Amino acid sequence: MSWLMDLYETYNQNESSIGITEYKRNGQAFMLLPISHTTQSAHIEVHVTEDGQFHSAFVIPKEDATTVIPATEESASRAGAKTAPYPIHDKLSYVAGDYNSYGGDPKKVNDYSEYIKQLKGWRESSFSVPKIESIYSYLLKGTLIEDLIKDKKLWSNEKHQLLSKWDSTLGERPEIFGVVAGNQDAAFVRFDVYYPDQVSNKVWMDPEVQNSFIAYYNTKLKDSDLCFVTGEMQPATEKHANKIRNPADKAKLISGNDTSGFTFRGRFSTSNEVAGISYEASQKSHNALKWLINRQGKDIDGRVILVWGNDRLEYVDPLGSGETVAGDAETQQAFSIELSKAIDGYKHDLKTDSKVIVMVLDAATTGRMAVIYYRKIDAEEYLEKIKEWHSKHTWRQIGEEKKIFFGAPSIKNIAIAAHGERANNKVIKSVVERLLPCVIEGRNIPRDIIESCVRRASNPVAMERWEWEKVLGVACALVNEKGASGVGLDNSIRDRSYLFGRLLAVADVLENTALRSDEKKRITNAERYMTAFSQHPSRTWEIIQKAIQPYKARLGDKSVFYTKMIDEILSKIEFEDFNNKPLKSVYLLGYSSQRQELYTKKQKTDALTVTTSAE
Numbered sequence: 198m199s200w201l202m203d204l205y206e207t208y209n210q211n212e213s214s215i216g217i218t219e220y221k222r223n224g225q226a227f228m229l230l231p232i233s234h235t236t237q238s239a240h241i242e243v244h245v246t247e248d249g250q251f252h253s254a255f256v257i258p259k260e261d262a263t264t265v266i267p268a269t270e271e272s273a274s275r276a277g278a279k280t281a282p283y284p285i286h287d288k289l290s291y292v293a294g295d296y297n298s299y300g301g302d303p304k305k306v307n308d309y310s311e312y313i314k315q316l317k318g319w320r321e322s323s324f325s326v327p328k329i330e331s332i333y334s335y336l337l338k339g340t341l342i343e344d345l346i347k348d349k350k351l352w353s354n355e356k357h358q359l360l361s362k363w364d365s366t367l368g369e370r371p372e373i374f375g376v377v378a379g380n381q382d383a384a385f386v387r388f389d390v391y392y393p394d395q396v397s398n399k400v401w402m403d404p405e406v407q408n409s410f411i412a413y414y415n416t417k418l419k420d421s422d423l424c425f426v427t428g429e430m431q432p433a434t435e436k437h438a439n440k441i442r443n444p445a446d447k448a449k450l451i452s453g454n455d456t457s458g459f460t461f462r463g464r465f466s467t468s469n470e471v472a473g474i475s476y477e478a479s480q481k482s483h484n485a486l487k488w489l490i491n492r493q494g495k496d497i498d499g500r501v502i503l504v505w506g507n508d509r510l511e512y513v514d515p516l517g518s519g520e521t522v523a524g525d526a527e528t529q530q531a532f533s534i535e536l537s538k539a540i541d542g543y544k545h546d547l548k549t550d551s552k553v554i555v556m557v558l559d560a561a562t563t564g565r566m567a568v569i570y571y572r573k574i575d576a577e578e579y580l581e582k583i584k585e586w587h588s589k590h591t592w593r594q595i596g597e598e599k600k601i602f603f604g605a606p607s608i609k610n611i612a613i614a615a616h617g618e619r620a621n622n623k624v625i626k627s628v629v630e631r632l633l634p635c636v637i638e639g640r641n642i643p644r645d646i647i648e649s650c651v652r653r654a655s656n657p658v659a660m661e662r663w664e665w666e667k668v669l670g671v672a673c674a675l676v677n678e679k680g681a682s683g684v685g686l687d688n689s690i691r692d693r694s695y696l697f698g699r700l701l702a703v704a705d706v707l708e709n710t711a712l713r714s715d716e717k718k719r720i721t722n723a724e725r726y727m728t729a730f731s732q733h734p735s736r737t738w739e740i741i742q743k744a745i746q747p748y749k750a751r752l753g754d755k756s757v758f759y760t761k762m763i764d765e766i767l768s769k770i771e772f773e774d775f776n777n778k779p780l781k782s783v784y785l786l787g788y789s790s791q792r793q794e795l796y797t798k799k800q801k802t803d804a805l806t807v808t809t810s811a812e
Contacts, residue, residue, distance in 0.1 A: 200571050201426045201474070201482045203554050206507065207489070208481035216265075216404060219492065226263055227491035231407045232480035233414050235273050236444060238262040239286065239387040240376045241350055243341070247327070249334025251344040252391040256372035263444070264387045264401050267410040269315075269417075270436040270476070280305075282312035284319060284410055285332060286387040286401065293386075294339020300358030301382060313337065324413040326405055328390045341386070351381055424475035426482070431475035438483035441566065442490060442501055442558070448566035450558070451479070497609065497629055498622035500559040500569075506576060507552045513543060513583045515555065515636045516629070519604015520596040522587055529684045532591065532603040540584045544577060551576035555637055557630060570630065572637060579637065586636045591681055592674035593793060595667040603684070606671045608632040614671035615649040618664060647675045651782040655731045657724045673789050676782045686790040691769055694780040697734045698787025699766050701727065704741050705788075706795040707759040711748035731784060733777040 214229045221227065230236070239262055244252040267284040275281035282291045290296050290305040291312040313336060319325060320333045342359070345351040352360045352371055359381045363374045377384050389400045400406055418432035437451040453471065486503075495502045495516055506512050513522055519532055523539050526532035557570035574582075590605040606614070612628035613620065634640045654672035657665040677683040690696070705723035712719075722744035723730075730737040749756040767775075 199573065200554070200556060200568060201478065203507070203573065204482040204485040204489075205426055205478050207505065207510075208485035210507075211485070211488075211510075214488075216402070216407065221491065224260070225491075227488065228265070229488040230265060230484045231411060232477060232484065233267060233269075233411050234265055234407060235268040235438070235440065236263055237266050237283075237286065237385055238444065239264040240373065240384040241345065241386045242389060243345070243386055244389050244391040245331055245335040246391055247331050249331050249338075251335065251340070251348075254345055254348050254350045256350060256376060257387075259376060262376070264385075265407075266387070266401060267407070267414075269414065270434055273438060274436045280307055280311050282308065282315055284315060284414075285329070285406075286385070287312060288385050289342065289382050292336060292388075293341040294336065295342045296382070298357065299342050299353060300356070309339075319410065319413050322413045322416075324409045326409045328400055328403065328406055329409065331390045332388045332400070351384075418476050422473045422475075424478050425472045426474055426478040429475070431477055433473050434476040434479050437474070437479050438487075441483065441487055442494075442496065442499065446560075447563050448560035449564065450483075450566050450568070452565065497626040500557065500626040500630070502629070502633070503554075503556045503558070505554055507550075507554070508548055508576075509546070509551075512553050512576070513539070513580065515583060515586075515633060516608055518594065518596060518602075518607035518610065519587050519591060520594070520600070520602045521607070522583070523604060525596060525600050525602040526604065527601065529591065529603045529681050533588070533681050536584060536587055536604070540580050543580055547576050553579040555633070557633065559626075570633065574637065582637055582639055585639060589680045590642075590674045590677065591684060592670050592677055593684070593789070594670040594674070595663065599663060606674055608636065610667070611646065611650065611671055611675065614653065614668045615646050617653070617660075642675055647672075647782065650675055651785060654785055656728045658720060658727075669785065669789060672782070673785050676785055683786065684790070686794040690787070691771075692781075692783060692787075693770060693774040694782075694784040695787035696766055696770050697730075697738075697780055698784035698789075699791040700738060700763060701730055701741070701784075702788045702791035702795065703759055703762050703766065704745050706792060707752070707756065708745050708748045710755070711751045731780045734780055735775055735777045 208229070211229060215231055216228060218226050218228050238259075239257050241254055242257050243254045246252050264286060266286045269281070269284065271279075271281035272283045272287075286292075288308075290301060290308040292309070293299075294309050294313070296309060297306055313333075316329075316333050316336070320329050342351060346353055349371070350373060352363070352373070354360055361380045363370045373381060373384065387401055390397070398404070415432070419434070420432070421430045422433040423429075424431045424433070435453060437449055439449050440446050441448065441450065451474065489503055489505055489510070490496075490501055493503070493505065493511060495514075502516060504512055504515060519526070519536070523532055523535035526535050553574050553576050555570065555572045555574070556568060558566055559569050560566040587605040591603060592605075594602055594604060594606055596602050608629050609625065611632060612625045615628060616624050628646060631643055632646070635642050650668065650672040653659070654665070654669045657669075660668070686699075687695075701723050705721050708721040708723065709717075712721075722741050726737050726741055726744075730741070749760070752759075
């Protein structure tokens with residue numbers, strides 16, 4: 198129950214955020230919901246007067262459709278043909294007393310009577326407020342559909358039946374057919390009270406109305422039982438929330454309604470013998486979880502990765518790259534400085550009991566969800582692990598919008614580098630799940646993931662240039678075991694694979710330098726033979742040497758620089774090591790660092806030449 202307790206405490210610590218609308222980057226609104234409330238997409242908004250008369254109505258634009266509504270245990274989990282009305286706002290079959298008179302579904306004949314009975318109970322309680330009185334007085338008349346037809350918000354035929362679809366011969370299609378998926382009778386209606394002389398909160402956003410229902414509904418809950426989350430005697434519940442990842446999500450984290458299978462039978466007689474969870478703990482925990490997911494969760498094909506703290510909501514994202522953690526540092530030294538600054542900034546306000554919670558959720562079926570990873574870590578330890586990951590696995594990377602930065606790749610980019618840009622999302626999320634403990638717990642990166650990245654980085658002809666450069670950066674970051682000290686060319690290294698990689702880079706840069714501007718887009722011989730070179734370096738090097746001879750001739754005297762460098766590298770390879778034994782993955786470090794060294798030197802030389810010419 199520890200994850201439930203963490204969420205329960207998070208809700209209590211953020212009570213000041215309850216009911217406050219926030220927005221995602223895409224403009225979608227969300228909030229920390231009050232208990233006994235949920236959200237629905239409404240299609241029609243009806244205004245009634247203080248004395249319970251119809252005033253006006255309009256069709257709600259899709260971007261404004263999300264509505265916070267009171268909900269009972271039964272209505273929050275209703276499905277199929279089951280009659281379980283929401284307390285105020287609901288579908289036409291519930292709120293319209295004349296629904297059956299306009300060709301309503303016979304299976305829903307009891308919806309309105311159950312709805313108005315439930316609303317009457319709230320209205321007659323000591324917790325009722327004037328707005329509920331106004332809405333109840335109007336709906337008791339049973340003329341909602343008639344009023345909406347008169348106001349031209351709903352449309353019927355000559356038999357006084359709601360139209361199932363719009364006939365284009367009748368003219369321009371009304372708004373309602375553009376927002377409701379299906380027939381008009383599927384429309385969800387929300388209500389507000391019109392005040393001519395004052396400005397008032399919308400009913401669904403009014404704290405007075407929300408608190409009124411919460412207080413009223415608390416009197417309707419079951420007898421108290423021991424809550425395994427809080428350790429207190431509180432009203433229990435067996436019905437828990439869905440819509441956890443998004444408004445259309447039907448999967449539940451807690452469920453015990455399989456009375457014919459083996460969910461709990463065989464060990465227990467009833468589900469509440471397994472564990473007791475109070476209504477309040479369930480509501481607060483699930484509402485906090487939904488809020489956190491909307492606020493800062495990362496969704497990969499339905500798998501949600503969530504990180505938050507017990508003393509502050511936001512911490513360093515374990516999925517992020519060095520670019521997101523420390524900015525787009527253009528040198529390794531700059532990255533190290535910015536990384537330390539970023540981590541120290543988080544550490545500054547840490548308390549002795551500061552914790553970071555990491556949770557991963559996914560659903561195997563449409564109805565069942567599971568916590569597939571959960572860790573509660575000391576905040577300082579978490580930050581040190583993040584720093585360790587980004588310090589150790591650093592290399593020159595291609596980030597967002599193809600910007601160059603130094604740092605570690607994001608674990609999603611590692612997954613993509615291992616399996617390709619077109620890989621199935623299920624594969625990507627599986628790799629991300631395997632890599633997450635490597636970041637958070639300091640585990641070793643699975644060998645098969647490293648080998649897959651190295652294998653793809655050794656095959657540049659199989660992908661576009663930008664993608665290959667990205668894969669190469671990721672592969673080098675995984676192979677590099679020296680962290681910042683391993684970035685950049687190291688002339689003292691005598692490792693056979695590293696030196697062969699340097700040879701390949703010199704041949705690559707030599708040919709690329711000799712290519713005319715109209716030839717730059719084609720791959721070099723070094724790139725073409727890279728896969729073969731990694732498996733049979735000695736034999737393939739002879740082929741590459743012969744292939745670059747014309748480019749040496751084209752360069753003329755400029756080729757002497759590259760020839761001397763090739764001879765220098767060859768002299769460092771021991772005679773017995775110059776064979777066709779496959780290269781180790783470290784050859785990519787030699788290749789990448791030598792290649793970058795040569796291009797950097799060439800850019801400086803070109804800049805100096807331009808400056809001298811200008812003088």
